[in-house]
Amino acid sequence: MSLIKEKNYKRYEGAALQSYNKELKLEAYFPSEELKEAVELARFLQRPLLLRGQPGCGKTRLAEALAVELYGDEYKKHYKPWYIKSSTKAREGLYIFDHLKRLRDVNMQKENVDLKTYRKLGKLGEAFEVSTAEKPAVLLIDEIDKADLDFPNDLLRELDENRFSIPETGELDVQAEYPPIIIITSNDEKELPGAFLRRCIFHYIEFPGESLLLQIAQAKIAATFEKELPEEALKKLIERFKKLHDDMDKHANADLPPSTSAMLDWVSMIAQQVSTGKMTFTKDHDLKDWEDTLPFPGLLLKSLDDYRFGTKKNS
Amino acid sequence: MNTDTLVFYDFFTQLRKQTDLQLDMDQYTLFLELFARGYAWGDKEQLRRLCSTLWLARPQYRDIFDREFDRAFEKWIATTPAPQPEIPAKANKKPETTENQTELTTPQGKKEPEQPPPAPPPVSPPSTPESSRMAAVYLELSDVDAEEEQGQAGNADGGSILEHAFILTNHFLPVKERRLQQNWRYLRFKAEKKPGTEIDIGATVERVAREGGFIDFEYEPRIEYKRVFHFLIDHEGSMVAFEAMAQQIVNAFRSSLVNTQVHTWYFHNYPGEVLFENPFHTAAIDTASWRARLRKNPAALFIISDAGAARGGEQFERILATYDWLEATRRYAPQTLWLNPVPRSRWPGSSAVYIASFIPMVDISKSGIAMLPELLKRL
Numbered sequence: 001m002s003l004i005k006e007k008n009y010k011r012y013e014g015a016a017l018q019s020y021n022k023e024l025k026l027e028a029y030f031p032s033e034e035l036k037e038a039v040e041l042a043r044f045l046q047r048p049l050l051l052r053g054q055p056g057c058g059k060t061r062l063a064e065a066l067a068v069e070l071y072g073d074e075y076k077k078h079y080k081p082w083y084i085k086s087s088t089k090a091r092e093g094l095y096i097f098d099h100l101k102r103l104r105d106v107n108m109q110k111e112n113v114d115l116k117t118y119r120k121l122g123k124l125g126e127a128f129e130v131s132t133a134e135k136p137a138v139l140l141i142d143e144i145d146k147a148d149l150d151f152p153n154d155l156l157r158e159l160d161e162n163r164f165s166i167p168e169t170g171e172l173d174v175q176a177e178y179p180p181i182i183i184i185t186s187n188d189e190k191e192l193p194g195a196f197l198r199r200c201i202f203h204y205i206e207f208p209g210e211s212l213l214l215q216i217a218q219a220k221i222a223a224t225f226e227k228e229l230p231e232e233a234l235k236k237l238i239e240r241f242k243k244l245h246d247d248m249d250k251h252a253n254a255d256l257p258p259s260t261s262a263m264l265d266w267v268s269m270i271a272q273q274v275s276t277g278k279m280t281f282t283k284d285h286d287l288k289d290w291e292d293t294l295p296f297p298g299l300l301l302k303s304l305d306d307y308r309f310g311t312k313k314n315s
Numbered sequence: 316m317n318t319d320t321l322v323f324y325d326f327f328t329q330l331r332k333q334t335d336l337q338l339d340m341d342q343y344t345l346f347l348e349l350f351a352r353g354y355a356w357g358d359k360e361q362l363r364r365l366c367s368t369l370w371l372a373r374p375q376y377r378d379i380f381d382r383e384f385d386r387a388f389e390k391w392i393a394t395t396p397a398p399q400p401e402i403p404a405k406a407n408k409k410p411e412t413t414e415n416q417t418e419l420t421t422p423q424g425k426k427e428p429e430q431p432p433p434a435p436p437p438v439s440p441p442s443t444p445e446s447s448r449m450a451a452v453y454l455e456l457s458d459v460d461a462e463e464e465q466g467q468a469g470n471a472d473g474g475s476i477l478e479h480a481f482i483l484t485n486h487f488l489p490v491k492e493r494r495l496q497q498n499w500r501y502l503r504f505k506a507e508k509k510p511g512t513e514i515d516i517g518a519t520v521e522r523v524a525r526e527g528g529f530i531d532f533e534y535e536p537r538i539e540y541k542r543v544f545h546f547l548i549d550h551e552g553s554m555v556a557f558e559a560m561a562q563q564i565v566n567a568f569r570s571s572l573v574n575t576q577v578h579t580w581y582f583h584n585y586p587g588e589v590l591f592e593n594p595f596h597t598a599a600i601d602t603a604s605w606r607a608r609l610r611k612n613p614a615a616l617f618i619i620s621d622a623g624a625a626r627g628g629e630q631f632e633r634i635l636a637t638y639d640w641l642e643a644t645r646r647y648a649p650q651t652l653w654l655n656p657v658p659r660s661r662w663p664g665s666s667a668v669y670i671a672s673f674i675p676m677v678d679i680s681k682s683g684i685a686m687l688p689e690l691l692k693r694l
Binding site: 038041044045050097099106149189193195197200201202204255 | 335336337338339341342345349361364365367368369371372373374494497498516517519520521523681682685686687688689690692
């Protein structure tokens with residue numbers, strides 16, 4: 001094993017997206033210390049980082065935030081997101097060959113056509129193509145558990161050796177000059193094969209504590225609204241949200257505790273209502289007329305059981 | 316090789332034994348090399364995170380992981396020889412430790428990090444006295460148990476259930492029906508391929524190229540998912556508390572898979588010579604005929620039973636009888652899995668641990684259920 005070989009290596013500190021980036025239109029992202037450490041290990045060991053955590057906890061956004069930190073305005077050149085669907089095949093990530101176009105050209109008796117014009121690289125292929133030791137690409141394989149059970153195993157060789165072949169064009173060795181930084185996310189709906197897991201390193205994104213939630217909410221409101229919510233009032237909203245989340249998390253009858261992203265929608269909705277004067281705060285920084293009832297429960301409670309649970313407790 | 320001197324090797328092997336994390340030596344070597352280079356010398360928690368990042372592929376084993384890590388760490392502190400004079404100065408000072416790490420991760424890294432001693436001294440706070448440490452672990456485990464019990468259909472203590480009149484609903488089960496259905500869907504294995512109706516353009520073009528002209532289309536194969544599943548449900552006795560749960564699992568299964576036959580059979584304690592067709596024992600089939608049915612019509616098997624974990628204690632008669640029964644059935648139904656309604660943390664000290672050593676067993680929790688498709692596929 002070697003030291004990190006990336007040239008111009010700099011540690012991911014999560015500094016680039018501490019607030020809304022107007023030019024790139026990207027919202028703030030606050031990684032925990034543990035997550036930064038896991039990213040460093042993944043780069044050090046050149047192994048995919050498998051991220052898990054509840055839906056909406058910020059798994060998918062890490063890769064983009066990392067790319068922005070490394071490459072700033074030019075991050076799109078180096079950031080390759082591959083969003084997996086239930087029908088996604090491993091080969092689609094490498095390349096797609098346009099058979100129909102080729103058939104048409106054959107029928108039109110076009111000659112001397114370069115076969116490479118019929119193939120288009122997939123996201124994994126693109127990441128291999130652009131990744132260098134100076135500027136390693138950042139590849140996101142999002143929600144890998146959505147695909148067929150065999151999908152992760154079909155990628156083993158490519159992820160191990162950072163190379164693949166395209167038999168249709170005779171390209172037998174498409175190889176990455178330097179391995180891309182690979183971030184894989186999973187919602188744990190399905191177990192992943194052991195052979196795949198042993199090639200990865202792992203991190204579970206825990207639900208953020210109140211201070212981090214407050215930071216996230218402040219950044220969101222600052223980016224969306226001209227006028228910010230008073231800090232004390234926002235603190236109370238976050239406390240309320242966190243309590244609901246924790247109650248639901250502990251309670252067996254609750255289905256899906258609200259996520260961080262649901263919290264952002266909820267706080268934004270309240271901020272919007274406050275900015276238009278439809279809601280106000282009391283002297284104690286509570287929402288006037290909403291002290292005992294949960295406002296906009298539909299934004300936080302996503303199933304009928306949860307709705308009953310969340311609204312009953314507060315009414 | 317003397318494995319006693321290897322840092323955390325015991326911990327690593329315990330993880331391998333107690334979980335199905337499929338760890339191999341490559342993963343241990345990775346740890347050792349990182350550790351030897353000074354990574355995670357900061358403190359105990361950093362070391363825990365390093366091990367977890369490298370080895371803990373499945374978050375459901377977090378409890379076992381933490382427990383074994385604490386044990387290993389304590390042992391390691393106790394057995395680490397007195398540090399060399401110059402080492403503690405380097406490792407104990409926080410800024411220098413950081414510098415050491417930076418050195419590791421900077422690309423320039425002109426000089427290789429110094430070779431550390433085989434077992435660098437820990438920088439963490441001194442270990443707590445044995446008794447209080449044990450008490451802390453005990454309390455931690457009790458908390459986990461208490462939380463997990465909250466999710467069960469009722470108290471595992473059979474007596475108290477009968478004393479209280481209440482309705483058993485499936486509202487408080489550890490896995491919601493929706494989640495069960497979601498997971499069962501992944502059990503649709505491709506059973507049969509038939510010619511389909513959608514044209515496979517790539518294959519058609521390839522055929523044109525191969526045959527020199529267009530003759531006919533190639534079609535995408537249509538995949539049928541027809542499967543047969545047998546549920547063998549342990550009931551009565553210590554399973555009374557889990558009957559609603561077992562029923563919920565079967566119902567979720569029936570409602571989420573099409574083209575699937577689901578059969579349920581009942582037994583008490585462990586499957587024997589006879590399986591009952593209903594919980595009232597009004598109709599039965601002898602196991603030999605049942606196995607003959609399996610031979611004609613292959614199926615996957617799910618056994619829902621606590622395997623003795625609810626009451627605790629190791630009953631060797633039960634273990635041996637279960638072993639014999641499973642061995643005799645295995646040739647007819649190689650895909651057999653055991654679903655245990657009692658949380659994994661309660662298995663130690665009961666027959667369940669032994670039974671889990673010869674048949675894949677998961678607890679009925681979100682993570683346990685999520686493992687089923689992959690486990691079934693491995694068999």
